[in-house]
Amino acid sequence: MRSCQWLAAVTRSLQLACVLLLQVSVWAADAELADLERISTADTMYMMPMRDGVRLATDIYRPKDADGKVPVIFIKTPYDFNEIRGASLQWAYQAVSRGYAVAIQNERGRYYSEGEWELLGDPRTDGYDALTWLEKQPWSNGNVGTVGCSSSAEWQLALAAQDHPAHKAMIPMASGAGIGRVGEFQEQGNWYKGGVHQTLFSVWLYGVQQTTYPRFPAGLSQEQLQRLRTMYDLAPDMPEVNWKKQLAKLPAIDWLDDAGGNTGPFRELMARTPADKAWFEGGLYHDNEDFGVPAFWWNSWFDVSQGPNLALYNHVRSNASDKAVRDGQYLLVAPTLHCGFYRIPEHEDLVAGELNVGNASFPVYEQMFTFFDHYLKGNDGRELSRLPRVQFYTMGRNEWESSETWPPRAVQTQTFYLASDGAANSLFGDGRLDRQPAAGAAMDRYTYDPMNPVPALGGGVCCNRGAADGGSFDQRGIEARADVLVYSSEPLSADLQVTGHIRSTLYVSSSARDTDFTVKLVDVHPDGTAYNVDDTIFRARYREGFDKPKLMENGEVYELILSPMSTSYQFKKGHRVRVEVASSKFPQYMRNLNTGGNNYDETEGVEALNTVWHSAGYPSRIELPVLP
Incomplete structure (x- = not known):
């Protein structure tokens, strides 16, 4: 009985703590808003006209003490x-x-737009018209x-291909869903990786796709909309979903309807x-287009989009x-998850998942406005010259x-070849990484059952609730499975x-x-802990x-060149480099x-x-870019 009373007391304390944290967050946001209102003149719910007469809801904040004309920071978003x-x-x-003046605008068809x-959000037309x-x-x-992270960044890329004369600079952060095809990446807005659907996009669409929703009559005045805004924010209250269970249902095309x-x-989609061909007809940026804007790219190592962005x-x-x-062009890559730049202590x-990556703080706004000041205010190049080209x-x-x-010029390739005595299955098998391919024919086999896929744990993900x-x-729990091949180097x-x-x-x-087929790069510590680096x-x-597309024939051997992974990671002396091979990482990737x-x-x-074959004739391998 006492234990039950103790548990109830702890539960009440945790609930109270959560309420207090939420209240503190609300107070902080209110204070920040009050600070913005104190220094700005706000023109809210201005309905900016597009070329076809459609009007987009826009809030504009201008500095009260401005002396003359000012440059503009433009933020466009599908969110409320x-x-x-x-x-x-x-x-x-x-x-x-x-x-600076700041304009914040909802995409066409979102909320009051x-x-x-x-x-x-029609970056090639609406984005262009807004700049004009x-x-x-x-x-x-x-x-x-232009500035933004994730959905407020991705529309900027196709806009940059339009080379609008007013678009002088951009800071796209975590903008992978705006990239269709670039070089060896063809992820079509993060919908795919290596031709496999990344389920984050399905989950994201659940919260944002809405072609049917309540609307006010067209043509309302700015004053009417300002009043309505205080009563209605039009944000849908979507039912809660257990997405681990939902993504396990078949057929996948019914996920959202169900x-x-x-x-x-x-x-x-x-x-x-x-x-x-439909991927090449919308708002995605593809590498057959020009690019007309200086850009400061911000990305993260544990994000869905770091490869295409690099x-x-x-x-x-x-x-x-x-x-x-x-x-x-400038580049920054932090050790965070998606859009985590503003949550670095x-x-x-900083702890990314379970891995402590040290103090990764950097001067966020100093760097952001060093870049913008140069291109939007015409500052001389001395300040910008102090900004590293790639950090x-x-x-x-x-x-x-x-x-x-990127990568640094001094990088040299070191190759590790998969090897075993035929039983690399699981952490307890005999898989190894060698510096030379094995002389004789060798292979490892496993059974992949799509009804019992290898579970996802860590990596570059976002937005999947x-x-x-x-x-x-x-990763040791994952590596204990017989349908995961595990290859480890000797201690470094x-x-x-x-x-x-x-x-x-x-x-x-x-x-x-x-x-x-999946490949995961892992850092094995001397105590056996095995931290994923990328996959x-x-x-x-x-x-x-x-x-x-071409289907496989039973018994035929095929060469697969997988989509590249990306990182900057130091494997310490005494650690081991490990590679996992499997056929699923679910539900991050669709089965x-x-x-x-x-x-x-x-x-x-x-x-x-x-x-998986590994020999001189079939040299399965991983090629690491190493800084000497």
Whole structure:
């Protein structure tokens, strides 16, 4: 009885603590808003006209003490800004306090903005028209910079291809869902990795796709909308869903309907292949386009989009037609999860999942406005010259580093080859990583059952409402499974810093017509703890190209070149480098049902006997970019 009373008391204390924390958060937001109102003149619910007459709800904050015309920071979002808060509130206060006007706008068809919503908010038309309007305002100096993280960043990329004369600078953060195809990445807005659907997008759409919702009559005045805003914020209250259970249901194309989601683009997107021409007709940026804007790219090691973003930075740096644009590209990569730049503790260590990565703080606003001041206020280049071209945080070493290129020019490739005596299954098998491929033919086999997939634990994830955790975690529970092949190096005789794109090649065969293969890079500590660094996945049918799907033949051996991983990570002396190979990481990635069919509309899977070959003839391997 006493234990029950103690438990009830603890529960009440925790509930009270949660309420107090929430209240403190509300008080802090109210204080930040009061600070913004104190230094700005606000023009709220201005309905900015687009070329087709549709009006987009926009809040504008201008510095009260402005002396003449000012540059503009433009934030565009699909999310509710009826009560400005979070990062947008911080950006607005910091910008206005530095002499900028700030415009925050809802995408077409979102909340008070008129029209029908489209993914990325029509960046090629609405984004362009908004820049034109902002450029022409009597209080504007004609220079506009864009900023945002995730959904408020991704629309900027296609806009940059339009090269609007007022768009002088941009800071896109964690902007992978705006990238269609760039170099060796063809993820089509993070919908895929290696041809496999990343379920985060399905979960995200549950909360935002809404083609049917309450609306006010068109043509209401600004004053009417300002009054209505105090009574209605139009934010839907979506039913709670256990997404781990929901994503296990089949067929996948019914996930959102079954959960009670609103109508929208989900079902049409699920039916697209990675090379579907529709991906090239919307708001995604592709590498066959020019890029017309200096950019300061912010990304994270434990994010869904770091690979494509790093590739896009290099693409623009090398291929933009305007030399000033090529020279105006900067890059920062932090050891956080998605959009975690503003949650890095200033005076204590950051923990990403379970991994302590040290004190990773950096001067967020000093760097942001050093960049904007140069391009929007015309400051001379002395301050900008102090901003590193590329700055990245090396985990394990737990330090910020800088370079003139990504990756640093000094990087050299070190190759580790998969090897075993035929039983690399699980942590308790005989898999190893060797510096030379084995002389004789060798292989490892496992059974992949899509009804019992390998669970996801850690990595680059976002936006999946608890379906899969992001960051770095001890993988030994995963590695105890017989359907996970585990290959480990000998203990390192010296520190090994891996910085750059990590490439992996597998030689495989399968009893199934189609299946997936995953590769995970792991740091094994002397006590046996095994922390994930990064991972990737590839669908075998796309081995000859995403536009050339081809099913497998039983008994045939195929070469798979997986989508690159990316990191900056120091494996310490005495640690081991480990590689895991499996065929699922669920529910982060959608399961392959192994039938050779569509997967998304199927309800039955088949087991696959999958084989990984490793020999001189079949040199399955991982290539690490190492800083000497």
